[in-house]
Amino acid sequence: MIGLTHYLILGTILFSIGLYGVLAKRNAVAVLMSIELILNAVNINFVAANRFVAGDGVIGQLFSIFVIVVAAAEVAVGLALIISIVRHKKSVNLDDYNILKW
Amino acid sequence: MNWPYIIFYVLAAVTIIAALGVVALPNIVHSALCLVLTFVGVAGIYFYLGADFIGLVQILAYAGAISVLIIFAIMLLLSREVSESNPSHGRGKWKAAIFAELFAFLIILSIYFTSWTHGIAPDWTDSIGKIAYMLMGDYVIAFEVAAVLLLGAVIGAIILARGEDKR
Numbered sequence: 714m715i716g717l718t719h720y721l722i723l724g725t726i727l728f729s730i731g732l733y734g735v736l737a738k739r740n741a742v743a744v745l746m747s748i749e750l751i752l753n754a755v756n757i758n759f760v761a762a763n764r765f766v767a768g769d770g771v772i773g774q775l776f777s778i779f780v781i782v783v784a785a786a787e788v789a790v791g792l793a794l795i796i797s798i799v800r801h802k803k804s805v806n807l808d809d810y811n812i813l814k815w
Numbered sequence: 816m817n818w819p820y821i822i823f824y825v826l827a828a829v830t831i832i833a834a835l836g837v838v839a840l841p842n843i844v845h846s847a848l849c850l851v852l853t854f855v856g857v858a859g860i861y862f863y864l865g866a867d868f869i870g871l872v873q874i875l876a877y878a879g880a881i882s883v884l885i886i887f888a889i890m891l892l893l894s895r896e897v898s899e900s901n902p903s904h905g906r907g908k909w910k911a912a913i914f915a916e917l918f919a920f921l922i923i924l925s926i927y928f929t930s931w932t933h934g935i936a937p938d939w940t941d942s943i944g945k946i947a948y949m950l951m952g953d954y955v956i957a958f959e960v961a962a963v964l965l966l967g968a969v970i971g972a973i974i975l976a977r978g979e980d981k982r
Binding site for chain 1: 819820823827830831834835837838843845846850853854857860861864865866868869872873876877880882884885888889891892894900901902903904908909910911913914915917918919922923926927931932933934936937939942944945949950954957961964965967968969971972973975976978
């Protein structure tokens with residue numbers, strides 16, 4: 714039977730792929746997409762833990778709804794930030810963003 | 816045939832391969848399309864778990880809205896050669912890969928050696944009604960804060976993307 718560990722391992726693999734993307738990609742939009750992967754992995758863990766461990770109500774589903782809301786806000790602000798920076802620096806490459814470096 | 820296993824493993828394989836495509840493909844438009852496939856795969860996982868409402872929200876909010884937002888931003892931001900638009904760090908790529916693999920290894924190990932206390936499977940019939948009661952009952956403050964957060968995010972995104980006034 715497919716148990717909790719299957720879902721947790723799937724979530725771990727998705728999280729690690731997203732972690733690799735955050736650390737290794739140089740395109741700012743690609744980093745944002747990797748963060749979305751990480752949030753999806755966390756959501757899988759919430760729903761699976763609700764299904765197998767909590768055994769009561771829909772609290773995990775409720776938490777994953779809040780995660781989705783925060784993810785939507787984060788993507789909107791993040792993309793607006795990237796567009797605003799690209800207007801000044803003419804580049805989406807994260808290596809060119811050193812305006813906070815003193 | 817062992818259908819529960821087959822369905823889960825097909826869904827998991829689609830999700831993971833599409834997620835690998837997001838970080839590995841050199842063209843960022845292809846990465847974005849792989850991201851949509853990942854979202855749909857995760858929605859399938861939710862359906863398989865029995866969380867139908869979360870699966871629908873996933874398709875609606877992630878595969879619908881967020882991916883369209885990301886693809887629009889990519890179209891606005893694409894400047895040079897599209898086939899090399901999603902590069903990785905040269906040497907940093909290998910360090911990141913080793914770090915991510917070590918992380919995954921440690922977490923999977925700790926998942927494997929933890930003895931999980933399995934409860935009774937919750938009753939998820941009419942899950943939408945239960946979620947609605949919790950949102951409007953015990954968690955109404957979090958619900959309202961989420962509304963304010965979304966409003967602030969929308970206003971902030973408009974202000975940031977519009978840029979300063981040029982008078």
